[in-house]
Amino acid sequence: MDFNVKKLVKDAGTALSRVVQLTEEKLGTSEKTELDAHFEFLADRADATKTWTEKILKNTEAMLTPNPGNRIEDFFFEKIDKKKPNRLSNLEYVGIDMIEAGNDFGPGTAYGGALIKVGQCQQKLGQIERDFIGTAANCYVQPLRKFLDGDMKTISKERTILETKRLDLDASKNRVRKARSMLGQQSESGVSPEVLLDQAERELRVAQSEFDRQSEITKFLLEGVSSSQAGHLRCLHEFVEAQARHYAQCHAAMQDLQRELAGMSGATFHPSTPPSPSAPAENGQERARVICDYDARDPSELSLMQDEVICVSKIPGDGDYLMGVRGNQRGKVPKAFLEPIVAS
CATH class of the missing domain: 1.20.1270.60 (Arfaptin homology (AH) domain/BAR domain)
Structure with a gap:
């Protein structure tokens, strides 16, 4: 018991010494x-x-x-x-x-x-x-x-x-x-x-x-x-x-669902793919993404598929159409069916 009391007094003295030291440091006196x-x-x-x-x-x-x-x-x-x-x-x-x-x-x-x-x-x-x-x-x-x-x-x-x-x-x-x-x-x-x-x-x-x-x-x-x-x-x-x-599995599941729904309604399924960087714009042309399908009405126009990316250029004097280029194919396309791709 006497040993415990001495230890307690010693520990209390040590703790007090630490408090005093910390206080003096805060006051800048130590x-x-x-x-x-x-x-x-x-x-x-x-x-x-x-x-x-x-x-x-x-x-x-x-x-x-x-x-x-x-x-x-x-x-x-x-x-x-x-x-x-x-x-x-x-x-x-x-x-x-x-x-x-x-x-x-x-x-x-x-x-x-x-x-x-x-x-x-x-x-x-x-x-x-x-x-x-x-x-x-x-x-x-x-x-x-x-x-x-x-x-x-x-x-x-x-x-x-x-x-x-x-x-x-x-x-x-x-x-x-x-x-x-x-x-x-x-x-x-x-x-x-x-x-x-x-x-x-x-x-x-x-x-x-x-x-x-x-x-x-x-x-x-x-x-x-x-x-x-x-x-x-x-x-x-x-x-x-x-x-x-996780995202690849989700994408595959949604692609399968789109095919099933297209088969039920008799519609054509167009898989959504990211724009390909392999078709760079040149000679003042820009790139644009197709919003929805478009069937050419005459040989001067270009048919479009949803989500594909084509190169386009302005047609002088025509505010409704652009000149579209897909590989070796070329033809007029309506602006309303296109979404410009801004170069980053």
Whole structure:
């Protein structure tokens, strides 16, 4: 019991000494031990990494799970180590309603059959989205959260310990200076100034040793942030691959749906393709995208297909038509069927 009381008194004295030292530093009446420039650089980089990782994690989670209520619910399920609820996505809800409406209107009707087809596609898109969310969470979100909850918390803890060791060191330096200033004078406590100085110097050596050791530990952890960023880069590549695969699957599903709907109505299916950069404009020509199909009315005109890109040039004295060029084909095309492509 006596030992515990002494320890308690000692700890209270140490804490009070730290408070006094910190207060004097704030008031500018005491010197502060500065860390070397390389350590400060590592600390600033770690702080920036932590700040940006938190922002990226927060916004990525919001992108994958837009509903904040669902995010909070998922957080609690993770904390109690239980499986997250299996929710339907908005796409799947839309798909269910479309299928039910199509069956109600009659699968044999044009609109009812189309609703069923589109509803089935929406359900497929919902499942593709669900797979992407799961993959993105595993390959990107979880590693970032693990980094923040593990490495960064450890670094923060060790930096806090380093700060207390630094306060102890500076307080010891102040006691040494005070003891030296008392040499040749009568001590109020009755202990000779030489004894007080010797004791203060021993405490300073101990404080310096503990500070140096904690500084090395903290620096080692801060230097590890670079390797963490290398790991995050690999995770980022996996995230991009998952996202590219997600959009490719969605595009393929929509292309299949367009074909099915075109087959039901007897219309012609024109796959939507991005504009090709292989047809550069030259000789004052510009490029334009076709808004919808156009059938030439005479040999002087050029037939058009929706979403294709052609080269066009002005026809003097004609404000309604442009001269269109597609490979070796050439003919007039109406302006109303074209959308100019602005060169970036």
